[in-house]
Amino acid sequence: MFGKLLNFSSMAHFRKDPFGPAWVIISPERGLEASDFGSVRHHDSTCPLCPGSEASSREIRALRPSASPTNSPDWRLRVIENPAALLYPKNFEQQGVELFKQAPSSGYQEIIIEHPQHQMLLDNMPLEHLVDLLKLYRDRLEHLSEQPDVKHVQITRNVGAVAGAVYEHPHAQVLALPVSNRWVNEELNAAQSYFDKHGSCLFCDVIQAEINGRERIISYNQSFIALAPYASKTPFETWILPRQHGGAFSLQASNTLPLLAELLQALLRAMNAALDYPPYNMIFHSLPVNDNKNYHWHIEILPRLTKQAGFDWGSGFYINPTAPEDAVRFLRATLALQEVGA
Amino acid sequence: MFGKLLNFSSMAHFRKDPFGPAWVIISPERGLEASDFGSVRHHDSTCPLCPGSEASSREIRALRPSASPTNSPDWRLRVIENPAALLYPKNFEQQGVELFKQAPSSGYQEIIIEHPQHQMLLDNMPLEHLVDLLKLYRDRLEHLSEQPDVKHVQITRNVGAVAGAVYEHPHAQVLALPVSNRWVNEELNAAQSYFDKHGSCLFCDVIQAEINGRERIISYNQSFIALAPYASKTPFETWILPRQHGGAFSLQASNTLPLLAELLQALLRAMNAALDYPPYNMIFHSLPVNDNKNYHWHIEILPRLTKQAGFDWGSGFYINPTAPEDAVRFLRATLALQEVGA
Numbered sequence: 001m002f003g004k005l006l007n008f009s010s011m012a013h014f015r016k017d018p019f020g021p022a023w024v025i026i027s028p029e030r031g032l033e034a035s036d037f038g039s040v041r042h043h044d045s046t047c048p049l050c051p052g053s054e055a056s057s058r059e060i061r062a063l064r065p066s067a068s069p070t071n072s073p074d075w076r077l078r079v080i081e082n083p084a085a086l087l088y089p090k091n092f093e094q095q096g097v098e099l100f101k102q103a104p105s106s107g108y109q110e111i112i113i114e115h116p117q118h119q120m121l122l123d124n125m126p127l128e129h130l131v132d133l134l135k136l137y138r139d140r141l142e143h144l145s146e147q148p149d150v151k152h153v154q155i156t157r158n159v160g161a162v163a164g165a166v167y168e169h170p171h172a173q174v175l176a177l178p179v180s181n182r183w184v185n186e187e188l189n190a191a192q193s194y195f196d197k198h199g200s201c202l203f204c205d206v207i208q209a210e211i212n213g214r215e216r217i218i219s220y221n222q223s224f225i226a227l228a229p230y231a232s233k234t235p236f237e238t239w240i241l242p243r244q245h246g247g248a249f250s251l252q253a254s255n256t257l258p259l260l261a262e263l264l265q266a267l268l269r270a271m272n273a274a275l276d277y278p279p280y281n282m283i284f285h286s287l288p289v290n291d292n293k294n295y296h297w298h299i300e301i302l303p304r305l306t307k308q309a310g311f312d313w314g315s316g317f318y319i320n321p322t323a324p325e326d327a328v329r330f331l332r333a334t335l336a337l338q339e340v341g342a
Numbered sequence: 343m344f345g346k347l348l349n350f351s352s353m354a355h356f357r358k359d360p361f362g363p364a365w366v367i368i369s370p371e372r373g374l375e376a377s378d379f380g381s382v383r384h385h386d387s388t389c390p391l392c393p394g395s396e397a398s399s400r401e402i403r404a405l406r407p408s409a410s411p412t413n414s415p416d417w418r419l420r421v422i423e424n425p426a427a428l429l430y431p432k433n434f435e436q437q438g439v440e441l442f443k444q445a446p447s448s449g450y451q452e453i454i455i456e457h458p459q460h461q462m463l464l465d466n467m468p469l470e471h472l473v474d475l476l477k478l479y480r481d482r483l484e485h486l487s488e489q490p491d492v493k494h495v496q497i498t499r500n501v502g503a504v505a506g507a508v509y510e511h512p513h514a515q516v517l518a519l520p521v522s523n524r525w526v527n528e529e530l531n532a533a534q535s536y537f538d539k540h541g542s543c544l545f546c547d548v549i550q551a552e553i554n555g556r557e558r559i560i561s562y563n564q565s566f567i568a569l570a571p572y573a574s575k576t577p578f579e580t581w582i583l584p585r586q587h588g589g590a591f592s593l594q595a596s597n598t599l600p601l602l603a604e605l606l607q608a609l610l611r612a613m614n615a616a617l618d619y620p621p622y623n624m625i626f627h628s629l630p631v632n633d634n635k636n637y638h639w640h641i642e643i644l645p646r647l648t649k650q651a652g653f654d655w656g657s658g659f660y661i662n663p664t665a666p667e668d669a670v671r672f673l674r675a676t677l678a679l680q681e682v683g684a
Binding site for chain 2: 010015016017018019020021022023024025026027028086099100154175177181182183184186187189190191194202203205206209229230231232233316317318319320321322323324326
């Protein structure tokens, strides 16, 4: 009944919220039945991201032996156009009147397939594979942020259906948008206010203070630090930041990426051991290349351990039942056990 | 293992996010086991909100026959202290240094029990009962917003476990906070910019434009209008606004509340018939009494039909698969069927 009454004839497009800074994508052509809301694409028989399914997707880039042709199944890493893409390369021309602005669904949507093996986790993949993957994230971010009308590139890893994962196969979603990101903008505003007052980077100063205080640091090495933010919004929220200042991940030096890979693997192993493989979201917060604003790129990892109860859903207010200092003590203990066991 | 390692000795308190405008409540004394995350309090045997359980909660106010004493079970409406309260009447004294500010957990948390019957819905309760309930919402909002150190009072109805409901029994959560609300603030900023430019209220002008255009109006009467916002973030997002300008719900004239009750019941009946009783959140957006900012109070109703996939969870970006115009056509058709059947 639901499907019959609705008319999904129009195309996906952006609409500007007149009551706030956000742009929303309205995608009526998806035409879901009421019962389909919230469903995840299941792949009981064949996984469209596994080797052998290459013909079912449009390959954008792949790492495979140089003699092999496009779409051959011997890739190690593969970037495809998102088969459910709602964004297409188009001018972001704003139309309409002040209260009802809209624009075409301009942008790019890609899927990065992180390993040929369906069950492989970031935790366990060979370190050199993870380094190549980090380089691939970085290169897509760089390439897409240089396209016309792209204002923000977000790389998001959703792991587990509860965290919004569309595929079981390890993958990252890449979204190049003609509008800036709400959370990055909040951080940019805070960083700019702080810089105006102190002449230094907010993130650099927090990193230094956390290194001095130590109680919210999970682990760190020469180039990167993993910490639980002082005002963590959810239990076991974790950020990884470069210790040297830089606003764009795409400008991060290649020779530091093995250190990022090591820290990320240690952290994910500890999190998965401590919390029994929780669903989680991992989000890169980065400026586009050549944007000189006061910013400090980082990765946010948000395990989905609590339901978003009324306090945060729709209310804009967070109650976190786990102090970050407690989460850090627990993750550190798990890290230490792993090192003893290794 | 999880519970043993963590130390939950400290008290609930506010922490200021140095990377944005938000304050977060850290409530380590809740001391949940890892397996408890996301669980909802179930009441298989006795419901603590049903008549007969009065002694288990602290009554703040109740509507019952005037001869009956406090805690007698013959109430029609009842306000109790939230048994899981993390906020207490206290001065909101900010402590700590710039990057690590905190404050005591100052505020008030109440539960409004909306009807004695466990299965009663807002849809079906007698209209005069709903009018009394709306007056009670309004009175709690007014009373709490006048308390010292209260900056924002939010009334939230979570219906269904998926929407974060803690009880099955119909109820509303009231939260009086020493900090302003993030989403109301975004709307305040937009309304102020608009007023500076046009000298008129953003919300009033949107209401007028929607009345002229009609395609996003679900229903309206002399005093209130129900519409789907132009840039709806989720399918079937619905707002109810007073047609006459006013920033605080607590200043809404009593003689208009029967019209609000009628519209709200019609809308919820249509939504429940159309979407088969979806879980939903219903949130009052209102200024405290005596706040003269440019604002227009309203109610937001957000059915939870989609999982919050990666696009919105952590990414700050919304993709809505149902155009508000389609949602409105569908709800209007359901409303018409109800009127024919009535």
